[in-house]
Structure formats: C-alpha cells, structure tokens
Amino acid sequence: MKTAKLIELERKSADLRAACRDALHAIGEGIESNTVDEQRKLEREHDKLMNEWELVQLDIADERANATDAEAREARRPGASGTAFGTDDGSASYGDSYDWTDKRGNPVRVVGRGGSISERRHTGPSVGDLIRAKIAGPRNEAEERALSEGTDSAGGYTVPTPLASDFIDLMRARSVAIRAGAMTVPMDSASLSMARLASDPTVAWRAENAAIAEGDPTFERVLFEAKTIAGKVTLSRELADDSINIGRMIQTALAGAMAVELDKAAIYGDGTSDAPTGVWHTSGINAVSMGTNGAAFTAGYDEILDAILELKNDNAADPTAMIANPRTEIALAKLKDADSNPLTVPGLVSRIPLLSTTSAPVDETEGTATNASSIVLGDFTQLMIGMRQQLEIRVFDHTMTSNGQLTVLAWMRADTQLAQPKSFAKLTGIIPA
Known part of the structure; x- marks a missing residue:
C-alpha cells in the first residue's frame, strides 16, 4: 500500500526525471552553437538535477522499506490474521538499526534493510562524479578538492567514508539478501568479533526443594574477517570523453555487479577462493531434500512445508523470505491441479515472500542429478553482512594503450556470518520437470 509520502516522492521523482531529460536535450542542442563555458554550465545544471533525482530514489527506497516493515509488524501482531508462526509483536523489525556489542563491550551498529549505513546523507560529488573526474578531470572545486584529498601516489582513489557509505547503500538496495532482511554490520577494522547463542539454557518445572535442571547456554564467537570483492568496467576513450553521464553509468554498473556477487557469497558462498561462507554452506542450518536423486515440483508444496516444519521444530522466528533461482520460481508458478487450474498455495507458504536471483546455482549435485537447485528460506534478519566502509577506485589507461581503452577498477571488503544457523x-x- 502506498503512503502519501511515497506518492509525493514518486511524483517528485517523475518531475526531476523529466527535467533531467530536458537538460540533456539542451546540452545536445547546444553542442554546435554554445561556447565551452555555456556547455559546462548546462552540464552542471544537468548533474545537479541528477544528484537530486538520485537522493529522491534513496528516499523512495527507504519509504517503501518502512511501509513494508509496518505491514510485516502488523501481520505479526498478536491476534492479527495471517501470522505464520507464534505471536511476534514485531518489536525486532528488520527495517530498523540495532546496537549490539563486541567482546569488549563496545557498541556495534547493525543496520536493517530499511536503514542506511550512512550517518548522514552525502550532498557532494557522487562516486560516479569522481570516476568521471578521474577520467576527464574535475569540473568544479568540489570535485577537485575531493580528488586531491583521496588520490594516492599510485593513481588510485580512496573514496571518503560518507561517500563510500552511499555507494554501499546503493549496492544494498540492489541486493536480494538485503531485501530478504539481512542485516548490515559496518566494520571499522579488518576483523570484528561478536557472540551468538549456540544452544539454549535448560529450563524445567520443579517441585519444592527439588534440584534445578542443569544446562547452561552455549555461546560461540562470530568472527567477521573482511574479504575483498572487486569489479571492473572497460570502456573506450571516446565514450569516456563524449558521454556526460559516463560516471553514473559506471557507478550503476559496478554497484549492480557487486551486489550480485555479494548475494552469491552471502547465500551460496562455500568459503573457497577467499570468499565468505554463505547460508547454504553454514554448518547447523536445517536441510530437506526433494529426493535421493532430486525431483521436480509436480504435486504441490509438501517439501517446502517440510522445510518450514524444520524451522518450527527449532522454535525459529517467522521466515522473512524464500530465495531461489528464477527457474524454481517459474516452476512453482506453473503448478496446476487436476483440472489444470493454478494450484492453491498453502497459507504457510504464501505468507513468505519468494525472491529470485540468478546467483542461485542450477548445477548442484543431488545423487545422480547434476542440474539441481535449492530454495533457501528462513529469518534473514539472522544473516549479517559485515562491510568495511572503505572503497577504492583506480583508473587504468596505460595497460590498454594499443586499443585506446580505459579500465575502471573498484574494490571493497566484506564478510558474512549467521547469528542463528537454526x-x-x-x-x-x-x-x-
């Protein structure tokens, strides 16, 4: 359901998009007749409008997440219809930020999908602006100052923390794991230790003067160790010189590609090749198989219900999402009854959002099957993605001099852990099928 604020933001977004198109048209119309200064003025006006539009997109994403979280809290409210498990009052909404502590008692800021790791909204040049400035030179004092502060002796550029946080938020907005409810833990160092509960304490009724049941809770250490994720974009010099929006194009491409890889690691990573260990390969999670040699969905949703039962038996919280490959999503949508009507989805399944991602493999081995895939479901607020708030960008040109190309390389560091594998x-x- 759209809120009044969301409707207002979407209207503002449409107006800014139209203004950006008009500004871009004015630049194209004036290429032959305008002076260099006039063209630069038009470009600055276009960039200002684009910055405003991007800020509105972040506001829209925040408002949509807040609205979704409000609906989820209402659905989990005691006595509300459609509650999948228990009577969670929604106080632990995954759209909020939480204060955890590390082993020394220092606060650790944990951010939900509707939050932002940015302490404050950045209003200066974007990452895309600085990429363009590294390629073609700064257009204004703000870009020149930012580059002079961040450029190292090797020609790289370390993005300031507030701006890096905005880029990370852009990645998070494109991440299926974050949309499912995964929490983000900003890391101020290469490693971060937190604690998780491995087993519950023993509690039992007792008679007067009888012995109290023994059984202490078991705690384990969750250790985030930042691992490097990198991406690159190669483009021609002509494209870099002639495209006024090349910086934003590269920023969007890098953020999208890194978000896909982050999803792959957070959900399916096996810990090899210096990648994080994701949910699928974490020891202690529940597992249900379609069969010895795998099987297709043909009869219904029994196996998904069996997986939900495993969570219920472990007293787990409501699943916030199911994540699968698009192949599986479509296979479920095609299920039909004996009269070829779409099969009714059981309430326990229909209440859980099904999110699809091409990061989900379709070449897993199950017995003799080598083309199997999986559904990962659960309370994704228990998935924590640690992110170092440091982003570095380098622009290379000498390595591809022969074909006149440039390469933009960006890298940052992250890790994933589960607070509650069960x-x-x-x-x-x-x-x-």
Missing part, C-alpha cells in the same frame, strides 16, 4: 533451512535437489 533460523534457516535449505530445500535441495530441485530439478526441472
């Missing part, structure tokens, strides 16, 4: 289940062995 909050997740995987349904494996899903093969095509």
Whole structure:
C-alpha cells in the first residue's frame, strides 16, 4: 500500500526525471552553437538535477522499506490474521538499526534493510562524479578538492567514508539478501568479533526443594574477517570523453555487479577462493531434500512445508523470505491441479515472500542429478553482512594503450556470518520437470 509520502516522492521523482531529460536535450542542442563555458554550465545544471533525482530514489527506497516493515509488524501482531508462526509483536523489525556489542563491550551498529549505513546523507560529488573526474578531470572545486584529498601516489582513489557509505547503500538496495532482511554490520577494522547463542539454557518445572535442571547456554564467537570483492568496467576513450553521464553509468554498473556477487557469497558462498561462507554452506542450518536423486515440483508444496516444519521444530522466528533461482520460481508458478487450474498455495507458504536471483546455482549435485537447485528460506534478519566502509577506485589507461581503452577498477571488503544457523533451512535437489 502506498503512503502519501511515497506518492509525493514518486511524483517528485517523475518531475526531476523529466527535467533531467530536458537538460540533456539542451546540452545536445547546444553542442554546435554554445561556447565551452555555456556547455559546462548546462552540464552542471544537468548533474545537479541528477544528484537530486538520485537522493529522491534513496528516499523512495527507504519509504517503501518502512511501509513494508509496518505491514510485516502488523501481520505479526498478536491476534492479527495471517501470522505464520507464534505471536511476534514485531518489536525486532528488520527495517530498523540495532546496537549490539563486541567482546569488549563496545557498541556495534547493525543496520536493517530499511536503514542506511550512512550517518548522514552525502550532498557532494557522487562516486560516479569522481570516476568521471578521474577520467576527464574535475569540473568544479568540489570535485577537485575531493580528488586531491583521496588520490594516492599510485593513481588510485580512496573514496571518503560518507561517500563510500552511499555507494554501499546503493549496492544494498540492489541486493536480494538485503531485501530478504539481512542485516548490515559496518566494520571499522579488518576483523570484528561478536557472540551468538549456540544452544539454549535448560529450563524445567520443579517441585519444592527439588534440584534445578542443569544446562547452561552455549555461546560461540562470530568472527567477521573482511574479504575483498572487486569489479571492473572497460570502456573506450571516446565514450569516456563524449558521454556526460559516463560516471553514473559506471557507478550503476559496478554497484549492480557487486551486489550480485555479494548475494552469491552471502547465500551460496562455500568459503573457497577467499570468499565468505554463505547460508547454504553454514554448518547447523536445517536441510530437506526433494529426493535421493532430486525431483521436480509436480504435486504441490509438501517439501517446502517440510522445510518450514524444520524451522518450527527449532522454535525459529517467522521466515522473512524464500530465495531461489528464477527457474524454481517459474516452476512453482506453473503448478496446476487436476483440472489444470493454478494450484492453491498453502497459507504457510504464501505468507513468505519468494525472491529470485540468478546467483542461485542450477548445477548442484543431488545423487545422480547434476542440474539441481535449492530454495533457501528462513529469518534473514539472522544473516549479517559485515562491510568495511572503505572503497577504492583506480583508473587504468596505460595497460590498454594499443586499443585506446580505459579500465575502471573498484574494490571493497566484506564478510558474512549467521547469528542463528537454526533460523534457516535449505530445500535441495530441485530439478526441472
């Protein structure tokens, strides 16, 4: 349901988009007749409008997440209809920020999907602006000052923390794991230790003077160790020189590609090749198989219900999402009854959002099957993605002099951990019909 604020923001977004198109048209119309100064003025006006439009997009994403969280809290309210498990009052909304502590008692800021790791909204040049400035030179004092502060002796550029946080938020907005509810832990160092509960304490009724049941809770250490994720974009010099929006194009491409890789690691990473270990490969999560050699969805949703039962048996919180490959999503949508009508989805399943991502593999091995896939479901607020708030960008030109190309390389560091492995289940062995 759209809120009044969201409707207002979407209207403002449409107006700014139209203004950006008009500004871009004015630049094109004036290429032959305008002076260099006039063209630069038009470009600055266009960039200002684009900055305003991008800020509105972040506001829209925040408002949509807040509205979704409000609906989720209402659905989990005691006595509300459509509650999948228990009577969670929604106080632990995954759209909020939480203060955890590390092993020394220092506060650790944990941010939900509707929050932002930025302490404040950045209003200066964007990452895209600085990429363009590294390629073609700064257009104004703000870009020149930012580059002079961040450029190192090797020609790289370390993005200031507030601006890097905005780029990370852009990545997070494109991440399926974050949309599912995963929490972001900003890391101020290369490693960060937190604690998680491995087993519950023993509690039992007792008679007067009888012995109290023994059984202390077991705690484990969750250790984030920042691992490097990198991406690059190669383009021609002509494109870099002639395209006024090249910086934003590169920023969007890098953010999108890094978000896909982050999803792949957070959900399916196996810990090899210096990548994080994701939900699927974490020891202790629940597992249900479609069959010894895998099987297709043909009869209904029984296996998904079996996975939900595993979570219920572990007293896990409501699943916030199911994540699968688009192949699986479409296979479920095609299920029909004996009269060829779309199959009714059980309430326990229909209440859980199904999110799809091409990061989900379709070449897993299940017995003799080598084309299997999985559904990962659970309370994704228990998935924590640690992110170093440091982003570095380098522009290379000498390595591709022969074909006149430039390469923009960006890298940052991240890791993933589960606060409660029993909050997740995987349904494996899903093969095509």
